[in-house]
Amino acid sequence: MNCRGLAAWGLLSALGLYGAACKGGRSDPQAEAPPPLKVEQVKNRDVFEVADPGPFPLATAVEHLARSELKVTGTVTPDVARTVPVISLASGRVVEIRARLGDTVSKGQLLMRVQSQDISQAFSDYRQAAADETLAEAQLTRSKLLYDHGAIALNDLQIAEDAEAKAKVTVETALDHLHVLGADPAKPSAIIDVRAPVSGVITDQQVTAGSGVQGLASPNPFTISDLAYVWILCDVYENDLANVHLGENAEIRLNAYPDRVFTGVISNVGPILDPNIRTAKVRIEVRNPGLMRPGMFVTATFHGQQKETHAAVPASAILHLHDREFVYVPLQGKQFRRVEVVGGDMLPGSMQEVVSGINPGQPVVANALEFQITVEQ
DSSP: OOHHHHHHHHHHHHHHHHHHHHTTSSOOHHHHSOOOOOOOOOOOTTEEEOSOOTTSOEEEOEEEEEEEEEEEEEEEEEOGGGEEEEOOOSEEEEEEEOOOTTOEEOTTOEEEEEEOHHHHHHHHHHHHHHHHHHHHHHHHHHHHHHHHTTSSOHHHHHHHHHHHHHHHHHHHHHHHHHHHHTOOTTSOOSEEEEEOSSOEEEEEEOOOTTOEEEGGGSOOSEEEEOTTEEEEEEEEEGGGGGGOOTTOEEEEEESSOTTOOEEEEEEEEOSSOOTTTOEEEEEEEEEOOSOOOTTOEEEEEEEEEEEEEEEEEEGGGOEEETTEEEEEEEOSTTEEEEEEEEEEEEETTTEEEEEESSOTTOEEESOHHHHHHHHHO
């Protein structure tokens, strides 16, 4: 085919395509529409089906009457009434430390030694006062002798008596000053021993060797607490304060010893709410068996006066998974539904309370862990 033939064939092909496109006046809409959407059903992940439900016996949730409970967190703190600060009225430099934070000390035990200019001055004043008192006493004795012989007037004798009385007062004042500073008049020294006023545990320390103390103007060097009884301070939300009453008992569980239960008495409900988190401080007094240390976290449980109806199931019927609790409830046929519940206290007979999630009379799988292992295989 020559060039003229090829040109004619291309023109006819273009005209044919144009005619096909214009046939009927419009294009087919069905040909241009997108394919229909296909909806896929997602399987419910909480519904399981087993081939044979026979190996999984059911247990019926029974009714359990329990008093309403309120659980809050708190911390262990020393009893303020059993806390005594250790003070040093003498200013100076700490030359020796004999006790440390957390130590158990006895009454009268040496805690630290302070080199003080105040003690030096107090001993100087005391010795001068004692010398003046000795001179005044000697002058009074001589004045009495002279008066008896008519050598001096009565007025001179009275002046000597007054001087001797004032000298005694000065000595007593200087002696009291030494006692207040904690010094022993029989042992003159510029170093003062600071001793424990009571027995207990050192719960605060504000001094180190070589540091200075400024008497009452500086923080207390030590604080000693008797930890035989401690306080539990809890934050209770405003809406839950109706469940807390003075004089009632509360159960205490330490995070460090969750299996031990202690009983305390509610001694104070704070009259002021925290405006930011809307809570009040509740104080519980509890005897310390030796396990409670200041700063420990605890869980306090307050029991209400009214009883509530909860369900109870075998403890094995509750599955603990990722900090959550579940039970398996049978459905029609061979299907079971996994239901999230809130477990409560352990009950006699290997039973456990269920606070919410199921109702009494509802059947559940007796062994949830065995069922979970089977369905995962």
